[in-house]
Amino acid sequence: MTPHRWSRLRSLFNELADSTDHVRTTRIAEEHLDAILHDELRALLRAHDTAAPILDDEPPGHRLNGGAPHKR
Amino acid sequence: MDVTQLLHAVDEGRDDAFDRLFALIYDDLRRMANAQLRQFPAHATLNATALVHEAYMKLVRQEHKHWENRQHLFGLLSMVMRRLIITYAERKRAQKRGGGAKPLPLDEALHFSQAQAEEVLALDEALTRLSSFDERLGKVVELHFFVGLTQKEIGEALDISERTVKRDWKMARAWLSKEMGTA
Numbered sequence: 095m096t097p098h099r100w101s102r103l104r105s106l107f108n109e110l111a112d113s114t115d116h117v118r119t120t121r122i123a124e125e126h127l128d129a130i131l132h133d134e135l136r137a138l139l140r141a142h143d144t145a146a147p148i149l150d151d152e153p154p155g156h157r158l159n160g161g162a163p164h165k166r
Numbered sequence: 167m168d169v170t171q172l173l174h175a176v177d178e179g180r181d182d183a184f185d186r187l188f189a190l191i192y193d194d195l196r197r198m199a200n201a202q203l204r205q206f207p208a209h210a211t212l213n214a215t216a217l218v219h220e221a222y223m224k225l226v227r228q229e230h231k232h233w234e235n236r237q238h239l240f241g242l243l244s245m246v247m248r249r250l251i252i253t254y255a256e257r258k259r260a261q262k263r264g265g266g267a268k269p270l271p272l273d274e275a276l277h278f279s280q281a282q283a284e285e286v287l288a289l290d291e292a293l294t295r296l297s298s299f300d301e302r303l304g305k306v307v308e309l310h311f312f313v314g315l316t317q318k319e320i321g322e323a324l325d326i327s328e329r330t331v332k333r334d335w336k337m338a339r340a341w342l343s344k345e346m347g348t349a
Contacts, residue, residue: 095299097299100299100300104337107336107337107340108333108336108337111336111337111340137344138337138340138341138344139340140344141339141340141341141343141344142336142339142340142343144343145339145340145343146285146289146342146343146346148285148286148289148346149289149311149339149342149343
């Protein structure tokens with residue numbers, strides 16, 4: 095991925111990651127991104143909702159094998 | 167002498183400077199090691215002192231010690247600690263495969279499961295890929311996950327705002343999760 099495309103992806107992810115307006119999220123993604131970046135953004139937003147337990151910011155004792163998927 | 171002065175003294179090759187520097191930052195190092203080891207909460211026998219001493223031995227064996235400032239030093243220490251954890255996880259994997267890997271000095275201090283070892287290795291590989299095209303995001307993850315610094319402390323270490331650290335962590339966390347195949 096080129097630095098420019100990565101920068102666009104980061105910018106839109108930052109804007110959309112905490113949005114609960116999924117209609118708007120989808121519209122912005124479709125308006126601003128080509129198909130590949132659109133898919134990449136959707137995958138990132140999905141990952142944002144279900145981050146790997148090892149990366150969960152839950153208190154100690156809830157990480158790794160015991161970590162529950164992060165839910166919005 | 168403070169940390170910066172001692173760093174200069176080490177750079178000038180003064181014999182006692184490294185030990186004095188290490189003594190000065192020992193408490194910080196133990197805090198970092200404790201934070202790092204908290205990533206493996208399933209085991210109560212983790213030993214921060216052993217991790218710090220291993221890091222010390224790795225640093226003291228360096229032929230050329232040159233650190234520009236405190237941030238540079240702690241950045242290097244975080245890499246050393248990450249490397250120690252990963253080396254242990256690799257040994258754990260090799261033992262499972264019957265490779266006959268020799269125990270490391272840390273083996274008695276660091277106990278995590280095979281599954282945890284695999285997860286840490288997967289994270290390390292994904293983090294290396296992330297750092298190849300976004301160095302700052304990689305550094306934020308390293309300092310947060312492997313060193314256990316708070317977002318405020320990371321901001322100070324990297325000279326960026328806490329808000330930026332927060333955004334970087336969120337993006338990095340999503341990207342790494344996607345790469346690790348958990349999303």
